[in-house]
Amino acid sequence: MTNPPLNTTEAEILYLIWKRKKLGDGTPMTLKDIHGALVKHRRGKQSGLSLVAVKKVLQNLKARPAGLLEAIEVSHSGSGPRPLGYRLAPEKIITWPSTAAIVLALYNYPDHGPLERERFIEHIAGLGLVNEPTQAAPTKGQIEAQISACTQWNYIAEDQAGRLSSTRRVDDELEFLKAIANPGADIGHGVSRR
DSSP states (O other): OOOOOOOHHHHHHHHHHHHHHHTTOOOOEEHHHHHHHHHHHTTTOOTTOOHHHHHHHHHHHHHSTTOOEEEEEOOOSSSSSOOEEEEEOTTTSOOOHHHHHHHHHHHTOTTOSOEEHHHHHHHHHTTTOOBTTTTBOOOHHHHHHHHHHHHHTTSEEEOTTOEEEEOHHHHHTHHHHHHHHSTTSOTTSSOOOO
């Protein structure tokens, strides 16, 4: 059974957890942290966003076969059981803006059919992306590595002839991928569809 695409709240939660990681803090976010960040992100508009509703969304994200989230116990100052903290599952979900941009470039490529790998790498090299660790334009080798990771994580499929195409996972996580490829953009607006 396949999962439906992420809804706006699910994409928003993944984005907020990603943003915490990118800002250097990186500590897992508790249910209360996520709820507070959602309220702030939505500029105080809290309709239908109780702690219980957020907890249910987190459980749904954690249960997805792709393993988007991990939950671990975190320390706290009070008594009682330690709360769970949520973080993006390492090496199972895209977290670099340039990698998200690569996947979206393939998803939105005008031909919409399988694309020869070398031609796509040339296309990506001309986009002016920035490699996060080096803050420089990615080399062809780095682009190759990002494509290989995306193939391993099932964002990109490669046939025996070396042609690339995006997978259903890109459709499922489109809102999240767009948000991290363009941090600061509103989730759920200006969606590019094939």
